Amino acid sequence: MAQKQKILIVDDDENIAELIGLYLTKECFDTHIVNDGESAIKAVSEYAPNLVLLDIMLPGIDGYEVLREIRKDSKLPVIMLSAKGETFDKVLGLELGADDYIMKPFDSKEMVARVKAVLRRSIAPAVSETSDDSLPKECVTYPDLVINQTDYSVTYKNKRIEMPPKELELLYFLASHPNQVFTREQLLDHIWSYDYIGDTRTVDVHIKRLREKFEAHPSWELKTVWGIGYKFEYRE
Template structure:
């Protein structure tokens, strides 16, 4: 079996080497680069399964690297930053990052998060949806499959990062039930994101860009409370 490839982008060579060391021990193939331009160049040739991306890079910063990669690929991205402001976290998620860790971080926790994100992100062929044992919900022109992280919309596979798909699945699994932003944060992101409710709004906005309102269902805003998957 081929090793999964991790691209590490950090201008601090010591941190990059430490991350590479731990990931190599876990049988990942790693590549290190130290600036944004090189990251974009290496990305196309190396074709990693996941990117660990520092925000503060010389030249093109991590936000711009994330933006440019997201324009052409759904490869999972874990952002690293020494900054803890909510604004940074939300902007990173808004640009399409899948997870976010603050420096200094525990290397074992980073490895665990890498594995968790990769587990969630396993693109498979849309045909796998036909298996009745899979964990999926279906409506007219929409099938959301949590077992293999795939979405079929008007019979076309729609690529989306794991958290968007989990949010869509969670809402669609309980039609017409209203969830507060806090409930959605707790269920999809876990305790560490509590209080950062803009994260939910950002992901709903991105979902609506990909999945438009249907005659029989839609992702509805319940003003002052949160969201629901409304079925007519």
């Protein structure tokens, strides 16, 4: 029997935490609940979850600080939870390395779908390593740049560039359509498989993080098309 994937639920509202746990248990996940930031950091080490559902507003150490601690030495998938719904919260969480963001109150089916989607992306590199070498590679290349979506790797000037799966997918998609302009809504639709209406700043955050990973190159760049969106500009 396959081992259940483990979800750490961090929320100081015990009723909400137990409800989330119930939904995920029905989907055959193993769950563990803690109600404060310090316990969350300890549980990440002791419980060793596959994913963390992390509320922002926590007693003591808040969710942002917990996320910072996790990101010091781990790529553990983290989905932020918040009742605020302010753009600032979403942007800060994403910039700190969150994989997704869910606003309360949330639909149970959407929450489960997002958990499954983030988990699929997080295990994609491990799955691809065991794939048949004869299968076609999903790979695009440009001067000094190789983006391989089969094994989720990016190489720049012969050095491996580490990035979360969602950043890689966005970069791969844009680079696969050189010089084609995409609106933020189109990118959300292609890269994020669920409804992000009103959350187009998510794209801006991911583009910003991608740009920080590469120095300016004479042949290509992630270019902003003002008033429209973004494109991967290639200059031969």
